[in-house]
């Protein structure tokens with residue numbers, strides 16, 4: 537009898553952790569495992585703001601998939617998923633087709649511009665290694681051109697960040713570290729640089745404790761960031777952005793050489809386009825993380841929405857949940873193949889830390905509030921813990937942040 541075929545789509549946090557755990561939970565005789573991803577590398581999305589600002593090289597955020605997974609146990613297919621044919625248990629790829637008995641959808645997120653005029657064309661988004669690299673190069677080009685291009689304007693040195701959620705604030709933290717270096721490198725007076733954050737809410741970091749969020753705002757303001765709260769980006773143009781304060785009729789124009797939108801993400805479009813029933817584009821999974829319409833399909837990470845028992849609001853889309861859910865999926869796959877009952881997913885929140893550059897951060901870890909250097913060190917521990925879970929000590933030594941070498 538042929539072995540059941542398990543296919544995992546996407547090699548982000550959810551897909552990689554599912555794959556690595558499946559090779560531990562199952563033996564080679566139990567199932568054939570295939571991982572599909574559009575690149576030959578896995579990247580750490582939660583580090584992309586650093587690559588985008590240029591405080592780390594983008595190669596630090598990524599690793600070759602073949603160096604992390606057990607290639608004797610997992611077929612890796614580098615291709616782009618186009619659609620899922622649930623009825624026939626097939627996935628259409630750009631360059632072919634693949635059959636499955638069990639499917640794990642882990643295709644992650646896309647940027648959500650909420651239809652704001654011009655954002656798609658005139659703003660960058662921190663979405664992938666390639667988009668992060670483009671942002672870093674664009675900012676550097678603006679600084680490099682300032683003293684050499686006769687048409688250069690002071691506003692070329694203005695960076696507008698849309699959104700003051702986790703990724704927006706973390707990106708601001710990296711920018712305030714990076715801009716002094718760029719000014720020194722390109723002989724630019726730091727007073728000519730403006731970093732403006734535009735946020736529709738009356739405060740920064742909405743899900744965070746207010747005291748910690750205020751700490752982050754004050755720290756960034758102290759480094760020169762201007763916050764425009766209660767303010768909405770109405771349009772992005774080649775010259776910058778047009779913004780409007782809540783309850784005001786007036787549009788204000790902010791001329792800027794760089795606009796980076798961090799104001800929203802949505803689920804990858806493929807599950808909804810393939811006919812899965814979705815809740816705001818996400819598959820609302822059952823307690824054991826399967827599609828309610830198809831018990832051969834699991835969803836993990838930003839394509840899935842999980843409601844805590846008896847809660848009205850779902851868990852937020854985070855890497856932490858994607859990693860824990862992936863471990864649950866690997867266990868459940870084993871139970872299913874052995875004819876056992878599956879386990880419900882129980883999320884164990886360990887806290888969240890937001891970095892504010894290399895040496896500052898805020899966060900709550902196991903209900904303990906942290907700021908400053910201890911919080912920054914904790915963020916590095918969290919980053920390295922994931923590497924440890926994924927590839928053991930060798931991966932931590934190669935890619936980790938605690939500079940053990």
Ligand code: FAD
Nearest residue numbers: 546548549550574581616617644703837838853854855856
């Ligand atoms: P992803 O990590 O997005 O991976 C999806 C994978 O699928 C990618 O490898 C992609 O290339 C691949 N893929 C996509 N489409 C296709 C296709 N058609 N064919 C083949 N492959 C495809 N969360 C936290 O918990 N803590 C943080 O501090 C934090 N900071 C963040 C900072 C930033 C700047 C951003 C943007 C997000 C942050 N998040 C954080 C959120 C976190 O990154 C996401 O929740 C997490 O990446 C979701 O994991 P995932 O596996 O669902 O998807």
